[in-house]
Amino acid sequence: EVQLVQSGAEVREPGESLRISCQGSGYSFTSYWIGWVRQTPGKGLEWMGVIYPGDSDIRYSPSFQGQVTISADKSINTSYLQWSSLKASDTAMYYCVRLFGVILTSPFDHWGQGTPVTVSS
Amino acid sequence: DIVLTQSPATLSLSPGERATLSCGASQSIRRSYLAWYQQKPGLAPRLLIYDASTRATGIPDRFSGSESGTDFTLTISRVEPEDVAVYYCQQYGSSPGTFGQGTKVEIK
Numbered sequence: 001e002v003q004l005v006q007s008g009a010e011v012r013e014p015g016e017s018l019r020i021s022c023q024g025s026g027y028s029f030t031s032y033w034i035g036w037v038r039q040t041p042g043k044g045l046e047w048m049g050v051i052y053p054g055d056s057d058i059r060y061s062p063s064f065q066g067q068v069t070i071s072a073d074k075s076i077n078t079s080y081l082q083w084s085s086l087k088a089s090d091t092a093m094y095y096c097v098r099l100f101g102v103i104l105t106s107p108f109d110h111w112g113q114g115t116p117v118t119v120s121s
Numbered sequence: 122d123i124v125l126t127q128s129p130a131t132l133s134l135s136p137g138e139r140a141t142l143s144c145g146a147s148q149s150i151r152r153s154y155l156a157w158y159q160q161k162p163g164l165a166p167r168l169l170i171y172d173a174s175t176r177a178t179g180i181p182d183r184f185s186g187s188e189s190g191t192d193f194t195l196t197i198s199r200v201e202p203e204d205v206a207v208y209y210c211q212q213y214g215s216s217p218g219t220f221g222q223g224t225k226v227e228i229k
Contacts, residue, residue: 044209044220044221044222044223045166045209045211045220046220047217047218047219047220059216061216061217062217063217095165095166100168100171104216105151105152105154105213105214106213107154107156107168107171107211107213108156108158108166108168108211109168109171109177111165111166111167112165113165114165
């Protein structure tokens, strides 16, 4: 069974750094793109970027380029989403997703349970 | 970016009724690369339909998708109480992939 298990809820102050994780199991982690999606009440669901763990090819949405860093450690089947300096506007639910096919133009067939991030002073 | 506009914002139906959800794209979507997701309260979204009309694994056949040009439709043939959720469309043919704002389905 394919599973994506994300790290737990986080509360941080503006300006702090953060890294959240997503561990995949039940499939070949290096053979599928892993993506990150942000969900907020105001902007809804937003595609942030994807990584191919097999060769660490990374693509960012222009809206998130330079704002976050996506990475992966294929030795432990885990992808990461990190911020160097959080803003209040980063408060959201973050989901990791697996892309259905091996190509970038694929829907998201599996979702993690979500990691809520709250940034507040 | 391709903008997806969903309507209506909310759909209130009785059990057994037919639900028709619409998703209009601001431009042509390459190769019908459009998906529908269901998000129940407190849960992550779940893939229902991809490539505009193909049901994902394990999805009941009361869910179906269709397209006409840049307009896409998700139909629930007979709504059940367990279908209470927000439904999102997403295009994945052009980067960045974009989502519609969602349609909430309620049961009367």
